[in-house]
Amino acid sequence: MLDELLAAWISRQRWFGGKGRPIDDLSIDADVELAAGLRHLIVAVWQDGSRDRYQLLLGERDDLPERLSHALIGTQDATYLYDAVHDSDLMHVLLEGMAADGTRNGLRMRHVPGHTVDTSPRSLVLGAEQSNTSLVFGDAYICKLFRRLIPGVNPELEIITALADRNAPHIAQPYGWIEADLDGTDTTLAIMQEFLTPANDGWDLALASVRDLYASLPEVPAGEAGGDFAAEALRLGIATARVHHELAAAFPTSIVEIHEVKRMAEGLRRRLGRAVAEVPELRPHVSAIEAAYHQVELLTTEVPVQRVHGDFHLGQVMRTPTDWVILDFEGEPGQPLAERRALSSPLRDVAGMLRSFDYAARHLLLGHSEAERLEPRAQEWADRNRAAFLDGYTEGGGVINAADAALLRAFELSKAVYEVVYEARNRPAWMPIPLAAFRPRAA
Structure with missing residues (x-):
């Protein structure tokens, strides 16, 4: 049969x-x-x-x-x-x-x-x-x-x-x-x-840059190592902002009112509780994560929402000879269709790409014999490219003011919580990558 x-x-x-x-x-x-x-x-x-x-x-x-x-x-x-x-x-x-x-x-x-x-x-x-x-x-x-x-x-x-x-x-x-x-x-x-031919996958380009940095002498700054990625991160930020602008022009937009923003924070906190129950390794970081969520509850401004990419990371972008191209606008495949089509803050996409820079920086440390020595280099690469991407995003017309920064940080930590649960279920050896997101960052 x-x-x-x-x-x-x-x-x-x-x-x-x-x-x-x-x-x-x-x-x-x-x-x-x-x-x-x-x-x-x-x-x-x-x-x-x-x-x-x-x-x-x-x-x-x-x-x-x-x-x-x-x-x-x-x-x-x-x-x-x-x-x-x-x-x-x-x-x-x-x-x-x-x-x-x-x-x-x-x-x-x-x-x-x-x-x-x-x-x-x-x-x-x-x-x-x-x-x-x-x-x-x-x-x-x-x-x-x-x-x-x-x-x-x-x-x-x-x-x-x-x-x-x-x-x-x-x-x-x-x-x-x-x-x-x-x-x-x-x-x-x-x-x-x-x-797209010829074109290069964003994740592969980022890993090549990290590999070059790890092979360089310890005293060589990330910006002077071969294969520095910051200029590309800047261009990618510009491209992301331009696509967000086009999405806002092509589809309806709205705002999330203050009381709904507080409910958004409550939803993040509930997901955190479920994640901690499943992955105890998150427990030492709960207070820091909740502090970031509390900053969202303190917001006194409405949050603009629009259509977004929904699953944005370095594996969803390609570098052609002329510029960056963004692919796969279907959102997270595991989510209901209505949720993938729902309006959201464009900062969710920004947070997804920031997390992807962290993943690229630390991916090559897994199983590396000198992982401890290279960890500061990983943080240096991630910080440099995160900053370049954000600079490009604002240069391209994206807005990240003080209130937006609080929301962006909450989205980023929520994404890292999701990643910890995913890795615990599928690739336990990868859990150190998202867990590193909860360390205090330099000002």
Whole structure:
């Protein structure tokens, strides 16, 4: 039975959200033939009384070539069934469907008006992602397929199309998308954008800078070591502020009134309590964290809110030959869609990037034989690039006044609390990285 093959296979996939728990049931909610030997499936997976749905491009072949052996799901009636995203002989169907605005039994493929989709490039699967699967078509497009499906328009599609309509800088141009109705709601299945080439990942560039600093002589300041990143951090701050400005112009904005700001602080405190109950290593830092949250409760000004990135860090930005480009506006994938689309303070994005600088600075210390000696160097690198990013953010038009500084510090510590819990659950050896956030910082 196909459902039994899929249940055994899906539990082993990196993008499957229910790993470690038994699958109680799996059913096929939708099955659309896209071409000979290619079907689009939406499967429902039941675990512990709850349902998640995933999409799969199912390939069928009488003979499976060696290059596709790693994608094998199983055999049925002497037919090989496999994950067809890895089959470049079939994935042109996606390009052709978007180019033609094609519709197949409720599966709708669309291109952005005014753009012509080139159907000739062949596909290649990127291997780094966890929750989604991305296909690169030549050097023209990257198509992200959302494996776990949540009813509704994905925030990334909504944001990048709105920003592209404004000719906003610092984004990868959208070219097309795939959608279908799920629970009676228009739901994004995939997004295709400009593939940035040549470009470098922000996290990789930051780590290269840290590596250069650690290899330099102890008396060499971070600003004089090879590969200094501060100029790039400044440019990234400018780009972030400009994107926040464009988001505020493209979508509605609002304010959080004083009494709601106090409730915001109360919410941060409740999350801290839950985190401490799960990770006792946080307990020595509770008083310092709560002191920062209390400063938010003392605020006497309203807080502007708008659409934001929602999951902002060095892994979400790319450096092209001309400037920084910001990617992945879908927010935190594990959060409900309504929460990811909700208005928030842009300082949440700023806090996320500040935390990412700390992660980059200390990542290479894990398991390092000279970690203790290099710790001051890590702090020096983080402080230098955090300051440069904030300078760039204000230079680009972002606002961080005295009240904003209190809110930013609270957001940053809340993010670090989240990180401690995440690392405790998934990578305990990494816990020293976020725990370092609670040390007093130099004025």
